[in-house]
Each structure stands twice: as structure tokens, then as C-alpha cells.
Amino acid sequence: xxxxxxxxxxxxxxxxxxxxxxxxxxxxxxxxxxxxxxxxxxxxxxxxxxxxxxxxxxxxxxxxxxxxxxxxxxxxxxxxxxxxxxxxxxxxxxxxxxxxxxxxxxxxxxxxxxxxxxxxxxxxxxxxxxxxxxxxxxxxxxxxxxxxxxxxxxxxxxxxxxxxxxxxxxxxxxxxxxxxxxxxxxxxxxxxxxxxxxxxxxxxxxxxxxxxxxxxxxxxxxxxxxxxxxxxxxxxxxxxxx
Amino acid sequence: xxxxxxxxxxxxxxxxxxxxxxxxxxxxxxxxxxxxxxxxxxxxxxxxxxxxxxxxxxxxxxxxxxxxxxxxxxxxxxxxxxxxxxxxxxxxxxxxxxxxxxxxxxxxxxxxxxxxxxxxx
Numbered sequence: 001x002x003x004x005x006x007x008x009x010x011x012x013x014x015x016x017x018x019x020x021x022x023x024x025x026x027x028x029x030x031x032x033x034x035x036x037x038x039x040x041x042x043x044x045x046x047x048x049x050x051x052x053x054x055x056x057x058x059x060x061x062x063x064x065x066x067x068x069x070x071x072x073x074x075x076x077x078x079x080x081x082x083x084x085x086x087x088x089x090x091x092x093x094x095x096x097x098x099x100x101x102x103x104x105x106x107x108x109x110x111x112x113x114x115x116x117x118x119x120x121x122x123x124x125x126x127x128x129x130x131x132x133x134x135x136x137x138x139x140x141x142x143x144x145x146x147x148x149x150x151x152x153x154x155x156x157x158x159x160x161x162x163x164x165x166x167x168x169x170x171x172x173x174x175x176x177x178x179x180x181x182x183x184x185x186x187x188x189x190x191x192x193x194x195x196x197x198x199x200x201x202x203x204x205x206x207x208x209x210x211x212x213x214x215x216x217x218x219x220x221x222x223x224x225x226x227x228x229x230x231x232x233x234x235x236x237x238x239x240x241x242x
Numbered sequence: 243x244x245x246x247x248x249x250x251x252x253x254x255x256x257x258x259x260x261x262x263x264x265x266x267x268x269x270x271x272x273x274x275x276x277x278x279x280x281x282x283x284x285x286x287x288x289x290x291x292x293x294x295x296x297x298x299x300x301x302x303x304x305x306x307x308x309x310x311x312x313x314x315x316x317x318x319x320x321x322x323x324x325x326x327x328x329x330x331x332x333x334x335x336x337x338x339x340x341x342x343x344x345x346x347x348x349x350x351x352x353x354x355x356x357x358x359x360x361x362x363x
Contacts (some may be wrong), residue, residue, distance in 0.1 A: 003322070005317075006317050006318055009318050011260065016252075020252045023252075037263065055322040056322055056323050057321050057323075058319060058320060058362065059263050059318075059319070060263045061265055175351070
């Protein structure tokens, strides 16, 4: 028995089975996962890894286990989509942990959250003083959504009655030295226009640029291969191997 | 076409994986005259029962070669335990035949047959 070869074949089967099953299950982002989804992911991953290296049993029972967990997860997703009550029981629901600037300590106890945990989550949101918070909601996935008191909200052009042009999203015109004609046409521009713009940056050919983007407001972002930075800032706090 | 391939490729891949995983029983079956393990074992039982040690000596070499052939096919769908047990059984059987030990050889032959039956199922 060539164990190495068998492990390679089993790894290919487990890897692609896992890939296909997770694609069917959806949940594109880790941040969307609830605690149960997280545990589910670990369990399914663990079954796949055992299927690869546990040669003492056939791969078939592992695969059946993998498939069963994936089917159950899919069923659970379907049921929670259709039956909101059950979704609340299984996935939990958002709870208000700070209301009108006051920490709801009873809610925290119920959620098994310490005040220090909430303060940490607030800091993650860029809030270092609980005084600034009007409402804080602990979402089902464990993240904290914060609404600051009006006096601490950032000033917007609307507050100042300033009219601003919509910036829209940026579209790549050049990527890795290659011109993307479709995007240029989509932005109602042509190659001649782009070259005129690039000349202003001292660029003669698109192969000299790494990235060029254009947003709806007409603002161009240009990044050349030659960055011309003589001294690169080092943000490391300790001398490492590189 | 691309959309069709996006669905087709995972389905085909899953079918291939399923075939590899459950092919054990099929791949155990003899593909030629020199890889029939079950028949080799029953021939050996007969030879040992008749105490035809020279014939048993020849047959055990055939069984070893047949097992090597089949092992390559079934290794992806079988458990290592059964594979190793069967390999060990054949090695012990060789010794028992060499020593002309009828009870020992019969014990090993029936054990090998049991491992063969359990392999991949």
C-alpha cells in the first residue's frame, strides 16, 4: 500500500468536496457567521481532514459524515430562512447593550458578556469613551454596532450645506501595465484621452503604470511601477528576519 | 456555456469521487485469471486439506502475486487495517506451508478469507 499516494488522492477528494459543499452552503463572509455556523465550519473541516489522513478507515464513511453535516446545515439554513421564530431561537437576535448611553448590565449577564468585552468591542469601533455612545447593539454574529450621540457624530457636507459631486465607485482602466479597453469604453473614454491624462504624470506608455482607476466624478488615481520613494518607512517595532 | 460548466464540473467531480470511494467491491473482482484472490484461497484450502504441500507452495506464490495486483487497485477505497491484516496473514500462511503445519495454515487461510471479505465493504 502506497500510503503517500493514497493520502494525496484522499486529499484531492476531501479538498474539492469541501469546496463544493461550502459553495452550496453559501455564507460568503466570516463576519456573517453566527457562533453555531463557526462550530459547524470547524466540525466539517475536521471531518475533511480526518478523511484525508485517517487511513485506518475507508474514505467513504468520512465522506458520508461530511455530506450529512452539510445537508443538515443546509436544512437548518432553509428552515431559519422560512421560519423566523426558529431563526431567532437558533441564531439568536440582536440585543441592545447600551441604551441612551446606559449599559444594560442585566442584558450583559444574560448574554454572558463582561463590561470589559463591550469596552473592547467599542474600541474596535473607534469609540474610546462610553460617554460618546447613544446606542450599542450586540449583533447575532457577536459584532457590536454603535450609534454615537449626535454631538459626537462626524460633520458631513450636508451639515455644512455644501453641495458635493457623487464620487461613485472606481473603475480600473489599467491593471498591471495592461489597458482594460472594456472599462475605458464603459466610462465613455478612449485611449487617446487616457494617454493625454497619463502624460500629465510624466507617463509615456501604459506599461509604466501598475494601476489607473477612474471614478464617476472624473478623478483619476495613478500608481506607477517606479514609486520614486528613496526611504521606505518601516512600521515594524522589532528587527525581524526580513 | 460558462454557466453550464460551473454546474457541470462540480457534478462530474463529485461523481468521480463517489466512484473512487465506492469502487472497492468492484475492483476486488478478478480482472484476469491471475488476480482471483478468493479462488486462490479456496484452492489453497483444498491443497492444505489434502496435505499437498508442494502444490500449496506453488499456489501461495500465485496468491502473493494476485494480492500485489489487487492491492494497487483497492488501496484508495479500502482501510489500511484490513490491507495490513491480509498482508500479514499471507506472510504467516507462507511460513505455515513451509513448516507443513496444517492447523496453522488452515487458521491463516480462513483469517485471510475473512479479511478479504471485509476489505472495502
